[in-house]
Amino acid sequence: MKCSSFRLPEDVMIDIFLRLEVKNLARLRCVCKSWNTLLTSKTFVEIHLNQSMRNPRPLLFRHGISPSYLGFYSTKCKEFEDLCDPPFRTQLADLDVVGSCNGVLCFCSNGSDRSLIYLWNPLIKKYMTLPRPSLNPRYLGFGVNSVSGHLDDFKVVYSLRSNSWKNIAYGFPRSIEINRSHINSSVFLNGSVHWCARFSCYHDNSCPWLIVSFDFAKEIFQTVMMPYDLSTDDADKYLNVFDGYLCVFATIPNNTFRSYELWVMKEYGLTESWTKLYTIEKPQRIWWPLGFTERGKIFIRGECRHGGYGLLVYNPHSDTFKCIGVHLPYYAIQVLNFVESIIEPVSQSLILSRS
Incomplete structure (x- = not known):
């Protein structure tokens, strides 16, 4: 369809167009060829x-149970905004989220087989299923090559520009183990994906903690140590941005109740x-950030006044x-x-790291 002969600059x-919601921009692409070209x-x-x-925007993913939940929560409006169900066959309850970058979410199948991987932009309802790698990936990370000049140059570690997996020369450091937990997923920042990790000392709790990163542009792994005060204790640690x-949330050891420190x-x-x-202190034994x-407060899973576990918001300035009012089962949030975008996940190339 052709647009009207009268055209604005x-x-x-x-x-x-920048003032419109993403879902409306997706619809406007169908109006005429010139609008589609511009958008x-x-x-x-x-x-x-x-x-x-x-x-x-903070995006909440409640998983591992049915029904699962994926949606935004606004502390300003104090309400949830549900996202549409994913268009792929696998249900949310059977998926883990690997990461979020440039408006695209990366999911993988949970359990022992993590080789089923999806990329999905939920706002424009576009997705792709990645070809299964020849090896079942032990660790996964997701991000974008920020220096390639392509905003959709997504990479899954283990470039989305040939639809094939690529082996890199130097794999994941063999002397290091990533700390895998229900909330300790990878974090993407500054063109690299990061994991909370520890040197492999088997059952020696004094082995130092560190952060392992993978630079998507240089295709190399790098390491940086945790804060000295946190480097050798055996307490839980979670990465974030x-x-x-x-930043890292770290449990304070030898404390009657579980408390956390936030380091940046x-x-x-x-x-x-x-x-x-x-330093965040809460008189409960089981809770975590x-x-x-969007306003710098902290989401926490902990016990609410009604006695069940739910989602709380902590204000560090008022210490409250x-x-x-969101019920949360154990280990499931x-x-x-999440950054809104109109980027479509399309076939490019994938990186496979042998560990």
Whole structure:
């Protein structure tokens, strides 16, 4: 279909389109060829993504049970916004989320076989199923090659630009074990995916903690140590991103009740720049931080006043907890930083790391 002969200047059209929700932009692509060309152009997609990155949204994924749940929570509106069910056959209850990047989610099958992997943009309802790797991946990470010039150059570790898996010369360090837990997934920041890890000392609890990263552009693994105060204890640790900084939640050992410290790396890659921001104390033995709200508060899974476990929001400035009325079964919730985009996951190339 051709649009009307009366056409606004392109910069005016872009300004109008940037004010619309992603789901409406997806519909407008069908109006006429010129609108579709503009809305799928590299210029518009990049401007739209940069605008969205200033306002990431917390995405909650309740998994491992049926029914599972995937949706946004707004602390401003104090309500949930459900996302549509994924279009692929596998149910959410049978999936783990690997990560979120540029508006695209990466899922893999849970359990012993993790070779079924999907990429999905839930706002424009586009997805692709990755070809199964010849090896069952032990660890997974998801991100984008930020220096390639392609916003959709997604990579799954183990480039989405030939639809095939690629072996890299130097695999995952053999002397290191990634700390796998129900909430300790990989974290993407500064063009690299990061995992919380520990040197392999078998049953020696004094083995140092560290962070392993994979640079998608250079295709190399790198390491950086945890804060010195956290490097050798046996307490739980979870990675996240806070206000653009790599951060770690760490359990305070030898405490009557479980408490956490929040540390941030002020200068990326520099061990000496680790800084402790908060100490969070809650008189419960079983609770843990999950991630951050859009206003810098902290999502926590813990016990609410009604006696069951639910989702709480912690305000570090007032040192208060507030239950937001979401029932959570044990070990079944993740919080992701999600950026809205109109990027479609399409076939490119994949990296396979042998461990």
